[in-house]
Amino acid sequence: MTDDQLLRYSRHILLDEVGIEGQQRLLDANVLVIGAGGLGSPAVLYLASAGVGRITLVDDDAVDLTNLQRQIAHTTERLGQPKALSAQQAVAAVNPDVLVRPVVVRADAQALGELVAAADVVLDCTDNFQTRHAINRACVGHGKPLVAGAAIRFDGQLSVYDPRDAASPCYACVFPPQQDFEEVQCATMGVFAPLVGIIGTMQAAEALRLLLGVGTSLAGRLQMLDAKTMEWTEMRVRRDAACPVCAGRGELSRGRAG
Structure with missing residues (x-):
């Protein structure tokens, strides 16, 4: 670690739970962020400011004027640019x-x-059901922890799905792909601007804690925020033994443990 890095990350290094070794783990990490919109914007900025060394940012959309109400990685000057490239510029300005x-x-x-x-860790910052399930299947298949967030209107939710833990459910255990969920998007339903900041920032926090091994992750817990009252509700969620995505993974994990 260079002198500049020691200074830049000094407030992390002062934390007993992080220190120089923990900060080096962040510098060596590779985080995948899928979605560079309302959730992805604060998530990627905090991951970068915290010193995550490599970030892969996936998004096929372009910056639109309606995005600027909440997608803080983008600016008026970058209207029309691909969001992934716009967010790359935002990160470069921070770190x-x-x-x-x-x-x-x-x-x-x-x-x-x-x-x-x-x-090393995957963040789902997307806004459609089909993509969320595709991300979950890939994370289960490759054994990678997934930090999933969602926000619409005044309602937010957050959880971690960790296939490395045989007891942890996957996203499909909680939101079965065969169920008919109503697809709601900001373009038609609206979203309270700071809500995506709250959830996206918490996604970054969960990813950093997973990389550092600090505390207990949200695996097995679904947190829901009502931003009209600023009240959090937590629901315990369990792995579905009949889940079409992760059932086999659970059996294999128990077999290795035995």
Whole structure:
């Protein structure tokens, strides 16, 4: 670690739970952030400011004027630019030492296979059900922890799905792919601007804690925020033994443990 890095990350290094060794783990880490919008903007900025060395940022959308109400990584000057490239510029302004790999593609199964395999932690900052399930399948398949957030209107939610833990549910255990969920998006339903900041920042915090091994992750717990009252509700969630995505993973994990 250089002298500049020791100074830049000094407030982390002062924490007993982080120290120089923990900060070095962050510098060596590779985090995959899927979605560079309302959730991805604060998530990627905090990951970068905290010193995560490599960030792969996936988004196939372009910056639109309606995004600027809440997507803080983007600016008026970058209207029309791909969001992944715009967020790369935002990160460079905060911490030029972070290597950001912008990937301007839709996060389909083929792309996710390669990207998830190379990551230490994955953040789902997307806003559609089909992509969320594709991300979850890739994370289960490659054994990578997934930090999933969502925000619409005044309602936010957050959880961690960690296939390294046989007791941890996957996203499909909690939100079965065969169920008919109503697809709601900001374009039609609206979203309270600071809500995406709250949830996206917490996604970054969960990712950093996973990388550092600090505290207890949200695996097995779904946290929900009502931003009209600023009240949090927590629900315990369990792995579904009949889950079409992770059932086999649970059996294999128990077999190795025995």
